[in-house]
Amino acid sequence: MDAAANGAESLVHTLLDGGVDVCFTNPGTSEMHFVAALDRIEGMRCVLGLFEGVVTGAADGYYRMSGKPACTLLHLGPGLANGLANLHNARKAGSGIVNVVGDHATAHVALDAPLTSDIEGVARPMSHWVHTSRSADDIATDGARAVLEANAPPGRIATLILPADTAWNPVGRAPEAGSAARMAAQIAEARRRAPAEPEAVRAAAQALRGDGPTLLLLGGVALQPHALELAGRIAAKTGCTVMSEFYTARLARGAGRVAAPRLPYVIDAALKALAPFRRIVLVGTVRPVGFFAYPGKPGLLAPPGAELVTLASVDQDLEGALAALADACGATSTPPAGIPARAAAPGAALSGPLSPEGIAAVVAARLPEQAIVIDEAVTTGRGFGPATAGAAPHDWLTGMGGAIGFGLPVAVGAAIAAPDRKVLALEGDGSAMYTLQALWTIAREGLDVTTVIFANRSYKILHGELAGVGAGTPGPRATDMLTLDRPALDWVALARGMGVEAVRVDELGAFDKALRDALGRKGPALIEVVL
Amino acid sequence: MDAAANGAESLVHTLLDGGVDVCFTNPGTSEMHFVAALDRIEGMRCVLGLFEGVVTGAADGYYRMSGKPACTLLHLGPGLANGLANLHNARKAGSGIVNVVGDHATAHVALDAPLTSDIEGVARPMSHWVHTSRSADDIATDGARAVLEANAPPGRIATLILPADTAWNPVGRAPEAGSAARMAAQIAEARRRAPAEPEAVRAAAQALRGDGPTLLLLGGVALQPHALELAGRIAAKTGCTVMSEFYTARLARGAGRVAAPRLPYVIDAALKALAPFRRIVLVGTVRPVGFFAYPGKPGLLAPPGAELVTLASVDQDLEGALAALADACGATSTPPAGIPARAAAPGAALSGPLSPEGIAAVVAARLPEQAIVIDEAVTTGRGFGPATAGAAPHDWLTGMGGAIGFGLPVAVGAAIAAPDRKVLALEGDGSAMYTLQALWTIAREGLDVTTVIFANRSYKILHGELAGVGAGTPGPRATDMLTLDRPALDWVALARGMGVEAVRVDELGAFDKALRDALGRKGPALIEVVL
Known part of the structure; x- marks a missing residue:
């Protein structure tokens, strides 16, 4: 890490050391020192949004496609509040984000100025980790912690609150040598996904060998091409059906890829789609539930009596889990089933009503x-x-x-x-x-x-x-x-x-x-x- | 109250009985029974906003101009979150609002469906009162409580969370006779503003009699015409200056009204404006503080050593307090000072650069x-x-x-x-x-x-x-x-x-x-x- 003149610069250096080099931002007065630091330090791409829901949603999309966290820069409690709905979406998608939220200077909070609010309280419902920095000297440590939290699988929401004085005060502690390399090692460790338990692999393989229809229901990074291919091999070998949960953070699809059709949204259609299955093997997803409750209809969508087996949860190594499962099923070399061919291109321009x-x-x-x-x-x-x-x-x-x-x-x-x-x-x-x-x-x-x-x-x-x-x-x-x-x-x-x-x-x-x-x-x- | 078929109808009846007859809304599935109830029951004006910040801000504006709460209808945690920033503004403005927030049916919450979040947690930082209804039979009581809370001076944010099943379940308990009249009496009691303490009136009068410049700083309903007139009488009698806090929920101004110029926003200008005063009498406002903190500048804007005297806080009877103060100063019949004359209308069309x-x-x-x-x-x-x-x-x-x-x-x-x-x-x-x-x-x-x-x-x-x-x-x-x-x-x-x-x-x-x-x-x- 380079020497930082103040807390704001210390945070920018820490974020860059941690591989966070895109900042989606809608700043205000309490964030001005952070903005100024972004001017002085090379390496951060800053993208302005004119409403905070744009900022947080963009960070979600960035994580889904890059696999790494961006940071946001938000203005006190109300600015964070405007971004909460898309943080909720990001949280449910398993997207890692580092939120940097400015606050009044520490001594100013007690004065109850107009913009004062319980920022930690606003952050908590949609964050996995919330912390308020206490001094400029703490910011490097706090920022590094936020980056590690955001990188934890499948990706988490880390909200770091930065009182204005912690940003503008000088940093007394000299940066330690080799911090970037040390941080890279810590991030690699934080991102490590646990392998599926051998017992879970055995149970899933047994379920796939059972009588009657079995569903392999995928979510998270099990919807990436290599994992899907493994699911297709297992399906070809065992005769199971492959589907994905209804909402998907990122579903690889199209010609030449194993298809994992999404569960239907409409409750009756979802119940019907799941009705045939006697066993459901869950990979990176949870038991399917109705999006809403409807009077007289079940909230749990699997048919009564169906056996649910979890191979691996969304934060585990899902491709590895499917590889282990394919191995247990003897499907490692089986050509995958369920690959749609490329649809023929239409000969002429399409026309007709807008159905x-x-x-x-x-x-x-x-x-x-x-x-x-x-x-x-x-x-x-x-x-x-x-x-x-x-x-x-x-x-x-x-x-x-x-x-x-x-x-x-x-x-x-x-x-x-x-x-x-x-x-x-x-x-x-x-x-x-x-x-x-x-x-x-x-x-x-x-x-x-x-x-x-x-x-x-x-x-x-x-x-x-x-x-x-x-x-x-x-x-x-x-x-x-x-x-x-x-x-x-x-x-x-x-x-x-x-x-x-x-x-x-x-x-x-x-x-x-x-x-x-x-x-x-x-x-x-x-x-x-x-x- | 008329008989209600279900919890949603019970709430609509309760709101109407409580004088809440405007609903700013952005509904979703979990609010559909409430929407249907609004169809069947006459009397509620429904105003759709295409984003929840519009909904909550509209309720703020409605209270400022009508003096009575509207309700909002919001969709689970994220819908409420989108409305939080303007609830923050409303809260600081002392605007009363009844938020009705739909939630999943009670049994569905445990299933952790995509839209599930900690709604009470989202509500709390910007609400004075938060409650989740437990059954359809509780809704009339809960709704009445929310209306009373919203009416408490100066106006409070009451957030009532309505699980979908409490809205759709039948109401078992018959409505009590005379509930509308009883509720009107309860609301009148809830809206009662406490008079200024006699000791506070004496202290304020003494401050106004002291040597050197004194400021009468007004906020809340002290900025309504009659209260301003009393402030003008006091100013004429005692020589004090009248000003208003920087932000004003509703400031009566213009020709023929006692002027209460707003404190400047810019820190140096605000410090300069307050520098002359040795005493500040606060009426419906608090000690002036900087909107933000600035390095090396004070957060408290009154000059060091200035005496601050609170005549009455924002939830008290401010016009009564000023009347008592005028009486104590012998200013009851003094013609008010500081009334701007009507500016002459410009003779011709105005032109020039857009300064x-x-x-x-x-x-x-x-x-x-x-x-x-x-x-x-x-x-x-x-x-x-x-x-x-x-x-x-x-x-x-x-x-x-x-x-x-x-x-x-x-x-x-x-x-x-x-x-x-x-x-x-x-x-x-x-x-x-x-x-x-x-x-x-x-x-x-x-x-x-x-x-x-x-x-x-x-x-x-x-x-x-x-x-x-x-x-x-x-x-x-x-x-x-x-x-x-x-x-x-x-x-x-x-x-x-x-x-x-x-x-x-x-x-x-x-x-x-x-x-x-x-x-x-x-x-x-x-x-x-x-x-």
Whole structure:
């Protein structure tokens, strides 16, 4: 570590030593010394968001695609609060993030100035680790601890609160030699994933040898290509079915990869999908539960009496666990089952009405190699899975915590983590509104993100949910609370207002053309699909 | 109370019995029974926001202008989290709000579904009262308690968490007769403000009789016209100076009203403004403190050795306290001092460059009678006070908690509380971005709100703060984190995208014309002022 003049510089050096070199930020007065330190020290890429939900969601997307934590820079309790919903999503996705939250100077907190709040209290529900630095000299140690916490598998939320005086005070303690190398070793140790227990491997192998249908249900990094391939070998050998949990932090899909279809969201469909199975082997996921509770329906989705066996939990070495399981099943050399072939490219331009099926066919046909799909299309996108199974190989990212507004921010972070890959963000109009400020960051950074807004001008999912929970059909007041059509949002204007070029389409052929245009060039674009 | 079929209906009846008849809402699945109940029961005005910060900020604005709580309807932990920053502002403003937050059904919480989080933990830092209902039968009692808590002076944040099953389960207990009348009596009791202690009145009167300059510093409802008039009488009699705290939940101003100039925000200016005073009498406010801490500068703004006397705290009867103080000073019949005369209307259209002074002159000249000004103009608006002192009588509302993004949502709530008054929202471009979704609600409800965006394309305040905290002048990375000009936001497009008609001006005469146009008719309008 280089010598640091003050606490803020000490933290920047520590973060860089710890491999944290991207900072998603929305700073205020209490963070000014940190901002100034970023000026003086080379190596940190700073990305401004105009709302904190963009900042935290971007850090989630960055982790999902890079596998390493970014830091955020947030302004006291309210700034952190604005980022909490996407921290919730990141937490459920197992994304590691180092939040740096400025606070008033230590002596100022007691004065109860307007921005004073219980920052640790705000942080705790969505953080695995929360700490307030007590002095400039503590910051190097505290920062290193935060980086290690964020790196712990599968990735954790570490929130470090930095009173302004700990940032601006001089550092008295000289940096120790070799701190970067020592930190790299500590991080490697922190990131180590425990192997599956031999007993768990034996139990899973036995379950796969049992009578009747067995499901291999995957989550976390078991949805990466090599792990999927092992699952495909096991399936070919044992006849089991391979699926993924409904929400996936990062699901490798497409032609040539073992398919792990996602569990359905809708409760009846999920129950039906799981009904055949007598045994479920869990790899990097937990027993499937309903997204919500519905009166008279079970919360646990596995059929009564089904045996659940956990091979490995989400923080363990899942590829290693599947390799051990394949070995125990004698499947190590078995050619994998369940690999979709590349779908034939459509001969001509696609056309017709804008049905979900038609949209899915266009997306499947036009998806570029190694695209990153961010799926917050809610109702419109629900059926995209089967149609896109044979598309070019890609990653499929969904909101793990169910908090709406994850999509556009995650697209920001994914695009920064993987600048050579096209990002396709599929958004409902209702969900895109929560964090639409992300479009400005996409424009500013020139990110290679194509955003598609499915404008059904409704919280359409809630029409179904109203019936699903037995609350009847909506009357005028309920309808008003579930519709966005008075006035209609003009997404072309909203996108242009933030510097993103946009077009509107209301027919499948026009969508096909607009999507090809957008995917065929580098840089931001938005397509409003009026349904 | 009418008979309720289920817990959700029971809550709606209870809220209406308690005078809570406006619901700002962004619902999800777990709130569907509450939504359905709003359909079946007459009397609740439901206002949809497309982001929860709009919802909670609107409830703040509603309380400031109506003096009574609205309720919010929010979706689990993340929905509440999105509303926290404006709950922080509301809490600091002394605004009463009843938050209704849906949760998973009680049995479902243990399953750790994606949206599960510690909702009570999320609520606590920004709430005075937090409670989770345990059964449908408890909801009437819990809801009544929440309403009483929200009504306690000066207004408190009550958060009631409603597991979905407590909403959908039938109510077994019959409603008690006369519950509405009993609740009205309980609310009247809960709202009662304690009188100033006689000893405090004596001490304040003695301070005002002392040698040297004395300041009467007002906050809360001491900034309402009658209380201000009493302060003016006391000032005329004793020679004291009258000022208000820097942030004001609702400050009555303009021609014919006793002026209570706000303390300056900038630390050096605030210290200078308070330097002359040997005694400060506090009425509905606390000792003045710096908004932030700055190295080498005091956090407490009163000059060392100044005597501070509290006449009454913000939850007490402030008008009564001032009346008692006027009596003790023999000022009851003294004509009040410090009343600005009506400024002469400008003879011709105003023109020239868009300086803060020119803008202030236009606002002062064009402000309609009884306008409600929401001031989140940050740097641009800092000097508007003196220029608008002789404008038509109006209320001036500022963000009490310092969390950015309060302005447009508060405008929504103020316009709904006071439909016959023009609302003028003065916004910085940076601050407006945090909760710009409020524009859609303004359009949907046809609210009489004129929004002025001061587009300096910068977090300009932070340029000053960077120097203020001694962090030096910004280099390229810091500049990037403090500027919004790459790309420039197009507020005309953003407004139109949400259904609000908008114009852009870059010269004072054009601003004058646009403002007259917007203020001269009913309904939403936005003016982007490019600085």
